[in-house]
Amino acid sequence: MRVWTIALAAIAALSCTAAANDPARVVFPESVQQGAMVIGKVPPGSEVEYAGRRLRVTPYGSVVLGIGRDAAEPAVVSVRRPDGSVHEARIAVTPRDWPVERVSGVPPRTVEPPPEVAARIAREAARVREARLLDDARADFAKPFIRPVEGRISGRFGNQRIYNGKPGSPHSGMDIAAPTGTPVLAPAAGVVTLADPDLYLTGGTLLIDHGHGISSNFLHLSRIDVKPGDRVEQGQVVGAVGATGRATGPHLHWGMNWFEVRIDPLLVLER
Template sequence: MTGRSAVPALLLLLAALPAQSATVTGQPVEGGLLFVQGAPGTTASLDGKPIPVAQNGSFLVGFHRDSPRSVVLRIREPETEEERIELQVAQREYGEQRIDGLPSGLVTPPTDILQRIRDEAERVREARAAPVITPHYLNGFEWPADGCITGVYGTRRILNGEPRQPHYGIDLAAPRGTEVRAAGDGVVVMAERDLYFSGGTLIIAHGQGLTSTYLHLSLISVARGNRVRKGDPVGTVGSTGRSTGPHLDWRFNWQNARLDPELLVPAGPNQQQCD
């Protein structure tokens, strides 16, 4: 595995906004997430697409791995004129990761498996689109497990010598059965024990389109519809699905944008980079 992808220094937008406007904090960078706090009744859009806003006026804006360099955020608070904010999204450089030894059917699935894969992908999309409005994310996030970081966000993956999609999460190697905890408060919107690529798959919705995902689990101890709190046990590390050994693949999505967990929660002393 190559080293971590380069991340620009933290860019705060506070200085870019007038004093009376909504408060915006975060990183306008590929894989980053903005946290916005407006007044109750605020409406917002990104490049003309409406953004869900909580009753208290809070909302999120996320940026995909290959985000456009410039996007337009519009915010309208009650009894004020609309603010138009052009965000310059910092671009990143990504490394490459080679993984060998995978069963050939997990790299290039047989044709009789393709419909199953399509059906599972649709169920994942539906789960991530669940209309969870409560801003559970306001309570913050923490790492869901302790272990060794063996894969980072954005890397181009070469599987058994064949180029495949970039990696959109953090791989955390740990012994099989290691406890996995909810990264933040939310509602379980998917708890599947045997998806073709991701094996044991858990998705938690944190509000306004933000979800966290936990892949390759050997055990899932919560069910769809359960409310969870940050730090609650939700499963254990495994090697199910397309996997070469026990690890947790941890991801965040905001709507259709794939986010970098390390930009939301920097690694601590119990999560070390491995060679």
Template sequence: MLRKGLLLIALLSALQTQALQLKGNLTQGGMVIGKIDNAKTVSFNGKPLKLTPAGEFVFGFGRDADSTHTLTWVDADEVKHEHDMLITVREFKIDRITGVEKKYVSPPKSVLERIRSEAKAVRQARTTDSNFEYFKEPVLRPAPGRISGVYGSQRFFNGKARNPHYGLDIANKTGTPVLAPLPGVVTFANPDLYYSGGTVIVDHGYGISSTYIHLNKLHVKVGDKLETGDHFADIGATGRVTGPHLDWRFNWFNERLDPQLLMQDTLASKSSNK
């Protein structure tokens, strides 16, 4: 769990200058929604950001993001502006485990092509850049249960680093309903990926997506529209896991965000719909 002190530092309710408004989390794993008065174009670290009709934009910081970043924009008078941001650098949990058999550290060669193909399909789904503005909606808790794993933690097996954990794990029994924590459209649905088992990816617009893995059952297909509280899958233990849980992730394109920073700890339900 995030330390109380870190939350006080990392959670940014609003940052305002004469023209710039930012709302979100200025920390590794954070998502930020911004608006700049009379901006014609906006870039984040040199990457152009798409503007909503109201002039809003969104971006995020990965787990290992640098501490300094720059927003650049051109106003209606063709004047260029820059705003430097300093974000919080976090400390993540590290576990070092020795004596692990090789078969549990590396997958067999026979499945490597499958793993590469599946990873490519997931990355492709996360490149979706729709005009939906669901990313501005409150993010609620998608399932009840114990928080059993947090964003950013990492294991070393026999001295070899594994990929960091990029999700929030919610442990509960197989068959527990997974509810849409905010509206979106399904862009990926596969019941049997090698590592993640049953997997669903939902697009919330402007590069923001959420991912749900190790699912026991999927009740949606690509193209389905979800409203907050919709029951779209069930918790399971599919893929490479030791027990039933939901691994819940957020992305800004391929930057991994921390769901715990975004989540209001209220269980999603149909009553949450507007």
């Protein structure tokens, strides 16, 4: 009986190993939270689509996508393998609670801007959106991320913001409290796509692209040490914490995107 048990265990182990090494396998998590960055595995050479977008596939078969803050339905990813067979992966999306954060003492012109200021804000927002459209083959997103600064998390992704008593947009990233001048490190390698010391709402603003549509943005900086086109490595100093733009005190706002979809940096750190 013992011999049969050992034999059956060996067969099961071999089957699991064979499945893991199956070149036709498609692997995505069964469920993720709202705001997640999702990395999946498909056969190299596959065609992958999600939310109407064709996804890049690395030479070793990795793909990445983002789940929005308000996503409610399962994420459906279509994979056409090189042999023509089609697999549909369905990823359940777990809802989260979004507390309300009240922020007082914000300059009134940043909450209800006059027409000329609103026009400037719109122009600057268009520049930022354009910088997030980069889609190249670098896979800097695939390695574990690090925190750009150490400190207390003073604002969390997704929380509903109320500025001076008036409802605003949900918070698009995580705020980390730190003194002005604290060095800001690149959380992952990438290429700088935007560096501007004086955007109206976000002050010193820096965007780093990590490939395949994944990008980081750093707001309210007091100093920017890199320029568009620069290649940066993980841990490199790229700027310094400040309180520029719409800020009530020194802190780093770190946001992340998958193209236009905002994702939660804290979930990226925890993956």
